[in-house]
Amino acid sequence: MNFSALDIILIGIAGLLGVGFYGLLITRNLIKVVMMLQILIKAVVLALVFAGKVSGNLGLGQSTAATVIVADTIVAVVGLALAVQVRRRFGTLDVPKISTLKG
Amino acid sequence: MESIEYFLLLSGAIFCAYRATVSKRILSSTLYLACISALTSVVIFMLGATQVAVMELSVGAGLVTVLMVYALSVVGEDALDPTSVIPKPLAMGLVGAVTILLGWMVYPAVQATIITGDIDLASVLWQSRVLDVWIQIVLIFSGVMGVLGLLSERDPVQIKEVSA
Numbered sequence: 423m424n425f426s427a428l429d430i431i432l433i434g435i436a437g438l439l440g441v442g443f444y445g446l447l448i449t450r451n452l453i454k455v456v457m458m459l460q461i462l463i464k465a466v467v468l469a470l471v472f473a474g475k476v477s478g479n480l481g482l483g484q485s486t487a488a489t490v491i492v493a494d495t496i497v498a499v500v501g502l503a504l505a506v507q508v509r510r511r512f513g514t515l516d517v518p519k520i521s522t523l524k525g
Numbered sequence: 526m527e528s529i530e531y532f533l534l535l536s537g538a539i540f541c542a543y544r545a546t547v548s549k550r551i552l553s554s555t556l557y558l559a560c561i562s563a564l565t566s567v568v569i570f571m572l573g574a575t576q577v578a579v580m581e582l583s584v585g586a587g588l589v590t591v592l593m594v595y596a597l598s599v600v601g602e603d604a605l606d607p608t609s610v611i612p613k614p615l616a617m618g619l620v621g622a623v624t625i626l627l628g629w630m631v632y633p634a635v636q637a638t639i640i641t642g643d644i645d646l647a648s649v650l651w652q653s654r655v656l657d658v659w660i661q662i663v664l665i666f667s668g669v670m671g672v673l674g675l676l677s678e679r680d681p682v683q684i685k686e687v688s689a
Contacts, residue, residue, distance in 0.1 A: 427528045431568070432632065434535030438542055438561075440624040445546035447616040448609035453551055453596060457558055460589065461542050464565050467581060471574045480573055481649035487569075487577045488650070489657045491584055496668040498589050502596040503674035509600045518610060 431472055438465035452508060452515040456501035463494040531568065538564040555593040562586035576646050596675065 425433075442462035449455055467487045474483015509515055538561050545557035562585030570578035609616070650658060 425528060425532075427531050430528055430531045430535060431572075432628070434531070434539065434568070436624050436628050437535070437539040438565075439627065440620045441539060441542040441546055443623060444616055444620040445542075447611050447619065448546070448613060450608075450610060451551065453593070453600070454554060457545060457551075457554055457593070460558055460585070461545065461561060464538075464561055464581075464585065467577070468565055468568060471569050471572050471577060474574070475572050481646050482654075484574045484577045484646045485649045485654045485657060487574065488580060488646075489654075489661060491577070491580050492661045492664050495584050495589060496664045496671065499592060499668045499671035499675065502592055503671045503677075506596055506599050506675055507677070515600060 428476070431468070435465050435469045435472065438462075438468070450517050452505040452517060452520070453502065455517065456498055456505065459501070460494065460498060463490065463497075467491060467494075527571075530571065534564050534568050534571075538568075552594070552597055555590060555597065558593070559586045559590040562589075592672075592675070 438461060442458055442465060445458035445461065446455065449458055467490055470487040470490060471480070471483050474480040474487075477483075505515060508520060512520055514520065541557045541560040541564065545554040545561065548554045548557065562581060566578045566582040566585065569581055
């Protein structure tokens with residue numbers, strides 16, 4: 423079976439998305455949840471650029487990918503700030519424990 | 526030849542993503558995440574999106590890694606990932622089903638030849654996607670607020686006592 427470059431990139435994007443979803447399902451640490459979101463968004467950025475290339479409008483693909491990269495960075499920053507504050511307030515980063523606490 | 530390069534880069538990225546997912550130490554996961562960023566940015570560069578590749582490399586492998594390491598240094602010994610709530614085989618099955626479904630939906634749409642067109646990012650960004658630029662400005666402002674929250678040293682209990 424012969425795979426073209428397009429097929430390989432598509433499989434790579436699907437693989438990254440799959441690993442990101444898997445990590446998001448199995449992880450319990452708040453910082454690691456942010457990391458898994460980062461993996462998912464990297465796959466999405468790759469998919470946007472790839473879609474731009476395939477459709478012949480790479481400028482549009484790059485523009486949307488740049489917006490997604492900025493949004494991704496802000497998600498990481500706010501998520502990490504939230505994790506640090508949660509750790510200081512509740513003394514844990516375990517998501518199931520945090521969701522059962524009050525206050 | 527190009528296919529082999531893509532294959533090597535993307536398999537490296539998927540391997541690093543898997544290691545980042547299963548690693549118990551979150552500092553190791555952070556370093557694997559930086560590797561994913563670097564490999565992804567090379568693939569993006571090879572696709573012709575040079576500006577986005579530079580952004581991804583500097584922001585993804587640089588800024589985010591530094592912030593993660595800083596957050597880990599603040600939270601200290603709590604930076605270990607406990608065992609999962611969802612059984613791993615169930616998670617694996619769900620992810621496999623979603624990935625196969627996604628591939629089944631997307632694959633036929635991509636089976637077209639590559640069309641070469643306009644690749645000028647500046648004209649697209651400043652003429653037809655001005656709203657994106659404004660959204661980015663607002664997001665960067667939120668990011669600054671987030672960094673202030675990350676660097677904040679005040680204890681929430683003390684704030685409650687002062688207000689009472």
